[in-house]
Every structure is written in structure tokens, then in C-alpha cells.
């Protein structure tokens with residue numbers, strides 16, 4: 001089998017480390033790995049598939065010298081803005097986890113279960129959506145196809161790891177009374193209705209991302225969507241309450257049947273026996289879990305869903321690796 005040279009930019013971060021894990025688990029044919037990070041980590045070592053690799057400082061010269069086939073980016077928007085085009089100019093296909101390219105019309109925004117055909121339209125850069133959007137659209141795309149979605153109301157409960165190593169450390173340090181460094185307020189024993197920056201209309205950037213990215217991935221600018229995104233003291237795994245209103249009549253049982261057959265979805269829904277997805281119990285899983293499927297009795301056709309996924313896996317690393325696997329498969 002052909003082997004590929006794969007660069008991972010941000011290899012020492014929360015998402016980058018998980019990318020290495022998923023690449024190995026999924027047995028992606030990586031002949032050579034090039035782990036890039038900042039000058040802070042350069043020279044250190046990182047293990048991948050039983051072999052030690054030296055961490056390389058991300059500079060234009062080092063990118064040009066590396067001649068990678070693929071580059072998986074998870075080092076923030078600023079880094080992607082500067083370095084993704086350099087990789088692309090050198091012939092690599094970049095799969096970028098940051099928000100930098102997601103809304104660029106010339107860049108496909110891809111969730112392989114939903115819009116794999118968009119991958120072929122890439123001109124060297126493919127964007128991975130925001131973690132909270134990925135898990136939502138995996139569940140919503142088959143419902144949009146079956147019943148036509150009219151309106152979505154998102155309310156999220158997002159893990160601290162969504163803010164990287166700094167977010168994780170704020171929860172851990174908060175337990176022993178340390179002041180937060182990453183979040184604006186304490187996260188331990190607290191809930192913050194504030195993810196990313198506030199915009200002039202009062203929404204946060206995270207909320208705007210969910211709204212705009214959902215429309216782009218589902219290919220429907222007419223979708224009416226609103227969102228409230230909230231950080232909760234959970235280490236891994238985002239949970240979402242999703243209220244959906246449909247064009248066509250849809251009973252909760254019919255919605256459950258569609259979801260049971262949907263690619264990448266696991267239905268966990270037996271309320272009588274307290275069976276529903278929770279983030280702590282589903283850590284390190286690649287799928288999107290859906291429970292609490294019930295009719296919204298306040299509208300002619302609509303349901304409420306509870307959707308949980310590991311934000312570092314399906315919300316970031318796994319989705320990026322699945323895009324890479326799709327390209328390599330030559331489909």
C-alpha cells in the first residue's frame with residue numbers, strides 16, 4: 001500500500017496529540033510523520049506508531065523543506081492563515097481545524113458523513129468545522145433529507161477541552177482554588193454562557209459559527225437557526241440540546257428510525273431505564289450519540305434531541321482523519 005508523508009501542525013496540542021492517536025488507530029498509511037509546533041516545543045520528541053520523531057519549528061523554510069503529501073493543522077487561526085497556503089503551494093492538501101478558512105467560499109467545509117462530495121472541490125485547503133457544529137450536523141443531515149428542516153434551536157453544554165490545554169488546566173486548577181487563566185470566570189462548579197468573543201449583536205462567535213457553518217454544510221442558506229453556547233465543568237465531550245422544526249410531518253418514532261440508520265450516529269434512547277448519552281461515559285468514542293428523542297408538542301412538526309460526542313475526537317481529530325482517509329481511498 002502506498003505510504004504518505006503527513007505533517008501535523010500543532011502536534012503537541014490537545015487536538016494534535018489526538019490526531020496522532022487516531023491516525024495510528026485507524027491505520028492510516030503514514031510512511032513518515034513531520035510533527036510541527038512552535039519554537040517552544042521544537043527539538044522535543046513525540047512518539048508515533050512506536051517511533052520517535054523530533055518536533056520541528058513551524059517556519060516557512062521548514063515547511064518548504066518537508067514536502068508533505070498532507071498537512072493536518074490544529075494550531076489556531078493565525079497559524080493556519082500564514083502557513084496553510086505555503087503547504088498548499090508546495091503541493092500538500094491541508095485539512096485545517098481552525099476557524100480561518102471555514103467560511104471562505106473557495107474552501108470546502110466537510111463532515112464526511114454529510115457532504116463528502118465537497119472534498120473534491122478543494123484547491124489545496126479543506127476546512128474541518130467547529131466541534132459543536134460537527135456533531136450537530138451528523139445528526140441533523142439525515143433528518144433534513146427526510147423531513148426538511150425549517151428551524152433549529154441549539155443550546156450547548158461544552159467541555160473545557162474545547163478551549164485546548166489551557167481550558168483543561170483551568171478546570172483542574174479550579175478544583176484546588178486556582179484562579180482561571182484561559183476563561184474569563186471560574187469554570188469549576190460553574191457554568192459560563194460565553195464561548196469565544198462577543199459580537200456586536202450580543203451573540204458569541206461560537207454561536208455565530210454554529211449558525212453559519214450548519215447552513216454551509218447542509219447547503220441551505222434559508223435555514224432559520226439560533227444558538228446559545230455554554231461552557232460547563234466537563235473535561236471531554238460536548239452535549240447539545242437541539243430543537244428542530246420540520247417542513248413535513250414527522251413523529252418522534254419516525255425520527256428515531258431515520259437516526260438509527262444514519263451514518264456515524266448511535267441512538268441511545270431508553271428513558272425508562274435512564275439510557276441516554278452522557279459525555280463522561282462516551283469519552284474517546286468516534287461516533288455521535290443521540291438520545292431523549294421526543295416530540296416538540298408546541299409546533300405542528302418538530303422534535304427535541306440530546307446529542308453527545310467527544311469534542312476532541314469526532315469534533316476535531318477524527319473528522320480530520322476521516323477526511324484524509326476519504327481522499328486516500330480515492331472515492
Ligand SMILES: NC(=O)c1ccc[n+]([C@@H]2O[C@H](COP(=O)([O-])OP(=O)(O)OC[C@H]3O[C@@H](n4cnc5c(N)ncnc54)[C@H](OP(=O)(O)O)[C@@H]3O)[C@@H](O)[C@H]2O)c1
Pocket residue numbers: 009010011012013014015016036037038039040041042058073074075076077079097098099129130131161162163164165166311312315316
Ligand atoms: N479543542 C477542541 O475541541 C477543538 C475542536 C476543534 C478545533 N479546534 C481547533 O484546533 C486548534 C488547536 O486547538 P487545541 O485545543 O489543540 O489547542 P492547544 O492544546 O492549545 O494546542 C495548540 C497547538 O498549536 C501549537 N502552536 C501554537 N502557536 C503556534 C505557532 N505560532 N507555530 C506553531 N505551532 C503553534 C502549539 O504548539 P506549542 O506546544 O509549541 O505551544 C500546540 O501544539 C485551534 O484552532 C482550535 O480552534 C479545537
